[in-house]
Each structure stands twice: as C-alpha cells, then as structure tokens.
Amino acid sequence: MKTFPSFVRGLAVVCTLAVSLAAGAAQIVVGQVAPLSGLDGTQARAYSTGIQLALNKANKAGGVNGHTFSLVRKDDGGRPADNLAATKALLSESRPLVLAGYFGDRIVGELVGSKLLETENIALVGYRVNEIRGEVPLVYSVRANLRDEINKITEHLVTVGVTRLGLFYPDGPGAATLLTAMEEVMKARGAKLTAKATYVQGTNKVPNAVxxxxxxxxxxxxxxxxxGAAAAAFIEKYRLDxxxxxLFAHSGADIEQISQRLGEDQLKGLAITQVTPNPYKIAGRLSKEFSDIASKAPNLEVPMSYAMMEGYIAGAVIVEAARRMGPKISREGFVNALDSIDVDLGGYKVGFKPGMRSGSRFVELTIVTATGRIRQ
Structure with a gap:
C-alpha cells in the first residue's frame, strides 16, 4: 500500500509524457545536484539561476523543435556521498535529458568514478572544480581549464619581471596534477615555484603554518x-599578518563572495582570472543579452555574478544541443549533438568534438579595486 501513491504518480507522469510526445512536444528536464547550501551555496545558486535564465529565454521563444525546458535541482550541501545519492534519485524521479552545474573536485571525481554517467548514458554540461581534470566521456566543460588560467597568470607576471612564485591550493587527489602543470607552465615561462602550501579540501581553514x-x-x-571561501580566508589571514x-586568484575564488568578507586594504590590488565575459559590463552580444535578461528577471535568488554568467552559458549550450538534436528526444542524440557543437554565443565561443570536451579557452585577467569592483 505504501508504494501505491508513488505508482499512481509515476503512471500519471508517464501518461502525461505520452500525450505530450503524441502531440509532438515534450518537456526537456535539466538536472542539477549542487551545494545550494554551505560554503559554496551562493555560487551554486547563482549558477543554477543562470541556467534557468537561459532555459526561460528558450521557453519564451517557443522552445526548440516544439519542446520546452525545465530545471530540477537538489542540494548536496557539498558532500560527495549526498551528491551521488541525490543524483541517483533525480535520475529515477525526473528522468533528465542532461545534468548541469555540478561543484567540487571530489564530487565530480566520484560521479565520474561511479560510472553512473556511462550507465545512464547522460552528459554533464558545465561544472566547477579547483583541479585540472583529464578528458573523460560525457563530461563537458563550458569554460577554460585551470591550466589555461595558470598560464595566463604566469605569462603576465613574467612579463612584468615577477618570477619567484608561490602556490596555495587544495590537498585533494588533483594536487599532483596541478603541481605538475604548474611546474611545466613556469619552466616554459622562465618562472620558479619557491613556496607551496595546501588547505583541507572542502573547508576554509587556513592554519598559521600555511x-x-x-x-x-x-x-x-x-x-x-x-x-571562494578558502581563498577569502587565506587572503584575509595573509594580509592581516x-x-x-x-596575490593572483583563479576564477573559482569568486569576487562576489570574497568582497563580502574582505576589507578595502585586503582587496586592493588582488587579481583574478575570469573565464567568462564580465557580467557587469556590456562588451558584446552575450554580455548584453545576459544583462538584459537578468535585470528584467523578477526576484533573482542571488545577485548577478560571474557564476551566474557561467550558468547562463551552460544553459545556452544545452539549448543549442537540444535544437541540433532534432524533434526526437534521446540522451544518445543529445550527446551526439554536443560532440559536434561549434557555436559563437556572442563574443564567447564554445566547441566540442570527440576527445575534446573543454569547450572554451577564454581567459582574461581582472584587477579588484578597494571597493570590491572588477577593473579590466
């Protein structure tokens, strides 16, 4: 008897879907399991808001191939075990066509290691990590990778005569790959790593020894x-001491989060790499489109930000892949469409092909003012 209500609900969903398909239209579900609460909660909610804005734009225009979009999300609190369990539940309950907006080195690593994506033949489009990840099937990044960001920072520093560098980084399983990449980039640029220190991944604790x-x-x-939380904690302690x-931070540091914690003296002169166009400055079609849509959206869950812009890009890529998939909805068709995407979103290009799932090389270096604003 306990299973009967859920069975009835499931039957109703199946019948509704059957009617929609018979009418030539269905709802395409995008699934997100992310730390909507906890240390990265603001960034994760901003990312999902960006995805939703892109889906809303597509729906307002009538959808694609007659199909409309919805976003279903669950909170993992930043805990890998909770993420995997919630992802399995989401896959069972909502049958998404694609996953998007996942956060965290361990979470993405354990999701890939579980083989769940391969078992379900479902793609992950758009994620945020603080490590250099190798190319794996069904995992698509809509941003430049961490190696590109490190190269940008090092290139700039060497150009102005700064060659003795330090590195503050998480102690997770990706640490060795990061250090190797750092050494390779610095050797190529003529710089040297003179100091390195780690923090416990998933926390914002910065010991005095660091x-x-x-x-x-x-x-x-x-x-x-x-x-963002760990970067803010380190910058605060280092400057106060x-x-x-x-100080040069990579894009995951999140200026919006840092500026809420740090004072003017600590923010002044901080540089951050960005892997999307500036969401606060109209510098191309994508930034104008995003700004117009975000500014007109009622009751945004969180303020406009770089993380929201990145989510919007992920959502736009999902919509484009669905358009190229054609009227017949299938995860296999969606993945095939992703693997042939080469699109200019308006000053920001994204392209994938088999064996190349890092879709962008866009990196720019920004300077933070004492008031917490970005200066190019």
Missing part, C-alpha cells in the same frame, strides 16, 4: 587556487 610558509620563502607573487606579495 601563512608562515610564504613568509619564510618570500615569493614575489602567490597564485591562489581555491574555492603583514604579507605583501602580489
């Missing part, structure tokens, strides 16, 4: 590869 490492080695600049090295 800061002491950089004071002892005295690098000219420190590259910060960390989540009198650290004077130039």
């Amino acid at each position: 800061v002491d490492t950089f004071f002892t080695a005295a690098p000219q600049a420190i590259i910060v590869v960390a989540s 009198g650290g004077t090295a130039q």
Whole structure:
C-alpha cells in the first residue's frame, strides 16, 4: 500500500509524457545536484539561476523543435556521498535529458568514478572544480581549464619581471596534477615555484603554518587556487599578518563572495582570472543579452555574478544541443549533438568534438579595486 501513491504518480507522469510526445512536444528536464547550501551555496545558486535564465529565454521563444525546458535541482550541501545519492534519485524521479552545474573536485571525481554517467548514458554540461581534470566521456566543460588560467597568470607576471612564485591550493587527489602543470607552465615561462602550501579540501581553514610558509620563502607573487571561501580566508589571514606579495586568484575564488568578507586594504590590488565575459559590463552580444535578461528577471535568488554568467552559458549550450538534436528526444542524440557543437554565443565561443570536451579557452585577467569592483 505504501508504494501505491508513488505508482499512481509515476503512471500519471508517464501518461502525461505520452500525450505530450503524441502531440509532438515534450518537456526537456535539466538536472542539477549542487551545494545550494554551505560554503559554496551562493555560487551554486547563482549558477543554477543562470541556467534557468537561459532555459526561460528558450521557453519564451517557443522552445526548440516544439519542446520546452525545465530545471530540477537538489542540494548536496557539498558532500560527495549526498551528491551521488541525490543524483541517483533525480535520475529515477525526473528522468533528465542532461545534468548541469555540478561543484567540487571530489564530487565530480566520484560521479565520474561511479560510472553512473556511462550507465545512464547522460552528459554533464558545465561544472566547477579547483583541479585540472583529464578528458573523460560525457563530461563537458563550458569554460577554460585551470591550466589555461595558470598560464595566463604566469605569462603576465613574467612579463612584468615577477618570477619567484608561490602556490596555495587544495590537498585533494588533483594536487599532483596541478603541481605538475604548474611546474611545466613556469619552466616554459622562465618562472620558479619557491613556496607551496595546501588547505583541507572542502573547508576554509587556513592554519598559521600555511601563512608562515610564504613568509619564510618570500615569493614575489602567490597564485591562489581555491574555492571562494578558502581563498577569502587565506587572503584575509595573509594580509592581516603583514604579507605583501602580489596575490593572483583563479576564477573559482569568486569576487562576489570574497568582497563580502574582505576589507578595502585586503582587496586592493588582488587579481583574478575570469573565464567568462564580465557580467557587469556590456562588451558584446552575450554580455548584453545576459544583462538584459537578468535585470528584467523578477526576484533573482542571488545577485548577478560571474557564476551566474557561467550558468547562463551552460544553459545556452544545452539549448543549442537540444535544437541540433532534432524533434526526437534521446540522451544518445543529445550527446551526439554536443560532440559536434561549434557555436559563437556572442563574443564567447564554445566547441566540442570527440576527445575534446573543454569547450572554451577564454581567459582574461581582472584587477579588484578597494571597493570590491572588477577593473579590466
């Protein structure tokens, strides 16, 4: 008897879907399991808001091939075990065509390692990690990878004569790959890694020993590869203790989150790489489109941000793949469409092909003012 109500609900969903398909239209579900609460909650909610804005735009225009879109999301609190369980539940309950907007090195790593994507033949489009990930089937990034960001930072520093660098990074399974990439980039550019220190992945704890490492080695600049919460904690402690090295953070640091915690003296001169166009500045068709849609959206869950722009890009790529898939909806057809995408969203190009699932090389270096604003 306990299973009967759920069976009835399931039967109703099947019947509704059958009627929709018979009419030549259906709802395409995009699934997201992300840390909607916890340390990365603001970024994750911004990302999902961006996805939703892109889906809303498509729906307002009548959908694609007669089909409309919906976003179904679940909160994992940043816990890998909860993410996998919630993803399985979402796949069973909502039957999404595609997953999107996942967060965290361990979470994405364990999702891939579980083989769930392959078993379900479902793609993940758009995710955020603080590590360099190898190419794997069914996992698509709509942003430049961390190696591209490190190369951009190092290239700039060497150009201005800064060659002794430090690195603050998470101690997870991707640490060895990150260090190898760092050494390769610096060797190619003529720089040297003189200090390195880690923090516990998934936290924002910065022990005194970490800061002491950089004071002892005295690098000219420190590259910060960390989540927004951990980056803010490190920058705050390093500056308050009198650290004077130039600080360069990668895009995961999230200026919106950092500026809420740090004061003017700590923010001034901070540089951050960005992997999407500036959401606050009209510099092309994509940024104008995003700005117009976000500014007109009622009751945004979180303020407009780079994370929201990235989510919007992921949503736009999903819509484009669905359009290319044609009227027949299938996960296999969607993946085939993804693997042939080469699209200019308006000053931001995304392209995939088999064996190449990092869709963008866009990286720009931005400077943070004392008031927490971005200056190109």
